[in-house]
Amino acid sequence: MNNLLIKNGRIIDPASGRNQNGDIFIADGRISAGPAGGDFETIDAAGLVVAPGLIDIHVHLREPGQSRKETIATGTRAASAGGFTSIVAMPNTTPSADSAATITWIRERAARDAVVNVFCTGAITKDLKGEELAPFGSLAAAGVVALTDDGRCIQNHEVMRRAVEYARMFGLPVMDHCQDYSLVGDGVMHEGEWSLRLGLPGWPRMGEEMIVARNIMLAELCRSPIHCQHISSGGSVRLLREARARGIPISGEVCPHHIALTDASLRGYNTNFKMNPPLRSEDDIEAIIGGIADGTLNILCSDHAPHAAYEKEVEFDQAPFGITGLESEFAIFCDILVHRRKAISLDRLIALYTIEPANLLRLDRGTLAPGAPGDVTLIDPDLEWTFDKSRSLSLSHNTPFHGHTWKGRAVATVVAGKPVWSLPKTA
Amino acid sequence: MKTWTRKDLIGLDDLDAEEIEFLLDTATAFKGVAGRSLKKVPALRGKTLVNFFVEPSTRTRTSFEIAAMRLSADVVNITATASSLQKGETLKDTALNLQALHADIIVLRHSSAGSPGFLADRLQACVINAGDGSHEHPTQGLLDIFTMRERFGRIAGLNVAIVGDILFSRVARSNIHGLVKLGANVTLVGPTTLVPAGFEKLGVRVAHRLDDVLADADVINLLRIQHERQRKEYFPGLGEYISLFGLTQARAECLKPDCLIMHPGPINRGVEIDSDVADGSRSVILEQVSNGIAVRMAVLYLCAGGAGLTQ
Numbered sequence: 081m082n083n084l085l086i087k088n089g090r091i092i093d094p095a096s097g098r099n100q101n102g103d104i105f106i107a108d109g110r111i112s113a114g115p116a117g118g119d120f121e122t123i124d125a126a127g128l129v130v131a132p133g134l135i136d137i138h139v140h141l142r143e144p145g146q147s148r149k150e151t152i153a154t155g156t157r158a159a160s161a162g163g164f165t166s167i168v169a170m171p172n173t174t175p176s177a178d179s180a181a182t183i184t185w186i187r188e189r190a191a192r193d194a195v196v197n198v199f200c201t202g203a204i205t206k207d208l209k210g211e212e213l214a215p216f217g218s219l220a221a222a223g224v225v226a227l228t229d230d231g232r233c234i235q236n237h238e239v240m241r242r243a244v245e246y247a248r249m250f251g252l253p254v255m256d257h258c259q260d261y262s263l264v265g266d267g268v269m270h271e272g273e274w275s276l277r278l279g280l281p282g283w284p285r286m287g288e289e290m291i292v293a294r295n296i297m298l299a300e301l302c303r304s305p306i307h308c309q310h311i312s313s314g315g316s317v318r319l320l321r322e323a324r325a326r327g328i329p330i331s332g333e334v335c336p337h338h339i340a341l342t343d344a345s346l347r348g349y350n351t352n353f354k355m356n357p358p359l360r361s362e363d364d365i366e367a368i369i370g371g372i373a374d375g376t377l378n379i380l381c382s383d384h385a386p387h388a389a390y391e392k393e394v395e396f397d398q399a400p401f402g403i404t405g406l407e408s409e410f411a412i413f414c415d416i417l418v419h420r421r422k423a424i425s426l427d428r429l430i431a432l433y434t435i436e437p438a439n440l441l442r443l444d445r446g447t448l449a450p451g452a453p454g455d456v457t458l459i460d461p462d463l464e465w466t467f468d469k470s471r472s473l474s475l476s477h478n479t480p481f482h483g484h485t486w487k488g489r490a491v492a493t494v495v496a497g498k499p500v501w502s503l504p505k506t507a
Numbered sequence: 508m509k510t511w512t513r514k515d516l517i518g519l520d521d522l523d524a525e526e527i528e529f530l531l532d533t534a535t536a537f538k539g540v541a542g543r544s545l546k547k548v549p550a551l552r553g554k555t556l557v558n559f560f561v562e563p564s565t566r567t568r569t570s571f572e573i574a575a576m577r578l579s580a581d582v583v584n585i586t587a588t589a590s591s592l593q594k595g596e597t598l599k600d601t602a603l604n605l606q607a608l609h610a611d612i613i614v615l616r617h618s619s620a621g622s623p624g625f626l627a628d629r630l631q632a633c634v635i636n637a638g639d640g641s642h643e644h645p646t647q648g649l650l651d652i653f654t655m656r657e658r659f660g661r662i663a664g665l666n667v668a669i670v671g672d673i674l675f676s677r678v679a680r681s682n683i684h685g686l687v688k689l690g691a692n693v694t695l696v697g698p699t700t701l702v703p704a705g706f707e708k709l710g711v712r713v714a715h716r717l718d719d720v721l722a723d724a725d726v727i728n729l730l731r732i733q734h735e736r737q738r739k740e741y742f743p744g745l746g747e748y749i750s751l752f753g754l755t756q757a758r759a760e761c762l763k764p765d766c767l768i769m770h771p772g773p774i775n776r777g778v779e780i781d782s783d784v785a786d787g788s789r790s791v792i793l794e795q796v797s798n799g800i801a802v803r804m805a806v807l808y809l810c811a812g813g814a815g816l817t818q
Contacts, residue, residue, distance in 0.1 A: 273708045277520070279620040279641030279680060349621030394597055395619035397640070 082109040082497035083118060086456060089125030093132055094431035095438075095447035104130055106454035106497035113450040123499065125458055128491060129426065132434040132448050133165025133455025134410060137255075137441060138230070138309060138333060138381035140402070141167075141198070144185060145174025150386040150475045152186070153193040155406070158384070158474035160501035162406040163490020165455035166197040166445055168437075171208070172231040178203035178214040180222035187223060195500045196493070197455070199225045199443070204243045204254065210234040213243055220250040225441045228255035230309060233291055235261055241298055248304035253440060255307040258291035258316070259357070268397050270343040270360045278346060280397065283358050285313035292316040296323040296330050305329040307440060310383050312338045312357035314367025321376040331440060333379040334372060336405060336412035339365050341480060349396040352480045355385065356401035369416075372432070373423040379440060380432045382409040386476030404479045408467050410459075412481070414488030418461065426461050454497035461488045511809045515627040515634040518643035519684040527685055531653050533805035534798070540577065541801060550812050551580035556612040557605050560637070561587040561598075564616050566772055566796065567637050567647070571614050574803035578812075580612070602626045612811045615639070633810045641675045647771050648681025650802040652689065654795050655726050658767055663690030668720045670696040670752055671730030671779055673706065674741075678771045679730060683709050694720050697752060700741040717752050721761040728769040729754055729779045745778055752779070759784045767791050 084106040091102050105112040105120075136159065142150040159167045169186065171177035177186065183200050190198035202219035206212045208229045216227060227247050233256060234240045244254050264287035269275050271282025292308050296319060299306040311317065311332040320332045342361055345353045353359060371377040385402025392399050410433065417423045424432075438446030445453055469482040492502040511529060519527065540548055556575040558568050568584065575582045585605075592601055598617070605613055612633040615623045620640030627634040638644040656662055667686055673679045673695050683706075686693050693711040695702050702713055714720055721727075732748060742748055749755070754768065759781070762768075768780070768790045776782040785792060 273705055276674075276703070276705050277680075277709065279639070279643070279677060349624055390597070393599055395617070395625065396621040397619045 082454065083107050083120035084454065084494065084497045084499070085115065085120050085122045086125050086130055086458070086494070087122060089128050089130035089458065091130045091448065092427050092430050093448040094427050095132070095435040096449055098448070099427055104448060104456060106456070106494070109454050109496035111448055111450050111452045111454055121499070123458070123492065127460070129459040129461055130448070131430045131457045131459055132446050132452070133493070133495065134163045134433040134457045134490065135166040135168075135437045135443070135446060136164050136381050136384070136406065136409070136433075137168040137379060137437045138335070139167040139169055139384045139406065140172065140386065141169045142386060143173060143189060144182065148388045151193070152189050152198065154473060154475040155384070155386070156190070156194040156196045156198060157501070158404070158406040158472060159196045160493045161473050162408070163410050163457040163459065163493055164196055164406060165457060165493055165495045166199060166443065168199045168201060168225060168441065170230045171201050171203040171228060176203050176208050177201065178206050178208070180215070180218040183219060183222035183224055196495050199441070201226045201228050201230070201255065203227070204229045204234060205239065208232045210236060210239060213239070213246060216246055216250055216252065220252060224252065225443065226253045226255050226307070228257070228309070230255065230257045233257050233259040233261070237294060240294070241302065244298050244302040244304050244306060248302060251442065253305040253307055255309055256291065256295055257309050258288045258295065260287045260290040263287040263290060266397075268354060268358070269346050270358045272343055272361060274343045274346055278349065280346070285315050285360065285364070288313045288357055289315040289319060292319050296320070296328055299330045300328045303329070305331070305440070308332040310335045310338065310357060310381075311368065311371075311377060312360050312364060314364045317367045317371035317376055321371065321374070324376060331379065332371070332377045333381050334368055334377050335381060335383045336409045337403065337480065339368055339416055340412050345480065350480070351392045351394070351396055351399035352403060352478050354396065354399055354401055355383070355403050369421055369423050372417060378432060378436045380409070380413055382406050386474055387478050388476060389478070392478050402478070404472065404474050404476055406474065407472055408479065408481050411465070411467070411486040411489050414461060415486035419487045454494065456494040457490050458492040459489070460491050463487070463489045463491070465489055514810055515623070516645050516806050516810055517624045517627060517634070517636050519645050519648050519681045519688070520643065522688070524688045527649070527652070527688060530649060530802070530805050530809065531656060533809060534649070534653055534801045537804040537808070538798070538801035540804070541797070547577050547579055549579045550808050551575065551578040554580045554611040554811055555609060556580045556582050556614060556807070557610040558582065558584045558614045559602075559605065560585065560616040561592060562616050562618045562638070564637070567616065570796070570799040571637060571803050574800050574807055577800070578804055578807055580807070583610075598622060598625070599629060602630055606630050606632050612807060635806060635810065638677050640677065641680070642677055643681045644677040645681050646799065646803050646806055647678050648685045649806070650795055650799040651682055651728060651769060651771070652685045653798050653802050654769065654791055655767060657798070658791070659725065662686065665691045665725045666694070666723050667691045667726040667728065668694045668696050668724045669728045669730065670717060670754070672701045672732055673697055673730070674701045674703065676730050682728065683711055687711065696720055698742050717758065718761070721758055722763070724762060724766050726767045726769060727754065727762065730771065731773065731775060732779055749778060754780045754784055756781050756783055759787070759789075762789065769795060772796065
């Protein structure tokens, strides 16, 4: 039936500037101006914030081909438990999502198994090799919302230039994992005091900044949007700030670990602190928080990168990069940005997870305006809780945040008018 | 009074000054054993030591083997090519198998920094780091410091120059941690690419002109310029390296008469050190090798010989 009344909540809808107590009606799966006829379920949201369904534009769902790490079924359940109603899947699957056939497979599997909306990205280049363009036209027809070679970075500037130019014809933004291979080499952690101490190859800031600068120039040249994924370096923030002030269609996103942890966490060679780009310094954290506060960085996401325990339980330099994040990200950002640092308001935090990513990817979501899809997240911004990875709904538990306590959490998730998750009473 | 409570030796960064001194004192006692005609003591009788070398080594492996035999332990040597790591078994599984075979001590040499700690966290067996990537080589650091202490009677206040490829050197890191904790003045010398300024955070000085440090040095420890570990963009070539950082006969003449010339080996004659200097009276390179046995006996004895040993 998908008719729902969410009553007595604090409605925060940054897209319309709304912040008031009231009721939200969902009729036939869409936000409605008033109550629909017929039966409806009721959720009492007294004391809770009622927000548009959160969107995470950077998730590795691992299907097809890597279901030992995650599946569309488990990944979307983890998303729902993090408050997410929509997630964007990265294309580095097996095979990679570089053809309409694979996109169609993912969308059909999602229609069967997913509990939240799954949007697909297509690869920029065939098999993510950075050489030949993937067929953007048929990828667009199959429904991708962006193009990216995430996990890899196209090193050949000419290939990247033509990709961005060609993508413009389809109105598709290009998202880029910014990593200069010659500067990074076999780097596995931030280049600094800790890489010297631990004897691990360093991954210097400049390895990211070089490609951010390249992307700024390409976005300007091609007049087409480029989105820089998981910014980790303070220098990248400065580059993006200057470029955005000049009106260049460039944007950047932030993952929670890049403001919650530093490279000193690698002291024990724990591979659950190994991700790409790596954890950096306090100075980078300050610069990134400054960039979020002034709007330079306008999207938050997880880079949810599940790996099987046995894959991570190896020598540090041989372990895969990446950590899970869907169930912890909103809480970490709420705790650090809103409560502890007071860098942004709760309204802005919600915007960074709703209307901002919706605008980037041109999704008809991220708002509670009448007619919009009935995706809603209920949030208790003051709930203190401790993350326990054994309760995670993800298939993998490679998180550095087990046992961390934060203030703020999504407590219920509604997709198209249907409640898909709520916080268990015992939690 | 110091009690030794560790089952593993992963790095000198983990130890405090008192623990390092205790190890060195224990090594001094064992050095006496080497002078006897009967060189064996029964301390580790019935224990099994596995030399698990996933990276090639002759000197360190042999030294551990001799040290273990002098303590009456049984020794098994495993090298990477002979091990099942070649067949895709993980390090963890291989080590658990060694433990299931009742290995009491695993001496690990591995190209990945952090791998000895990884095993130590997962095994009941003692894990001794015999060199992990560019991280640490604690028994080499200890034997270097042992050799200095034996000659000078102290470490505090000594001016120690470590010369060469510091960035990729586990020997350098173990020396730095041990020497700084015991109060030496450590100067790292080498090209800017191989001795980045960030090392100053470890409590040492960084210099890029060898000629400037020669006159004051009490110890000059030369590291092997490792071609196999080196990427060519770090310095233009051996010729230029020798002219800037090689311990030539001419440079050796600027050293104090009692300055110790050390090298962890294997040496490249004519590269980091002139052949005549390596064989000269101030060179203690072979003494270091001999001392390595006593130091490794001390490490094995303290880690595996029984908990709560007190001096």
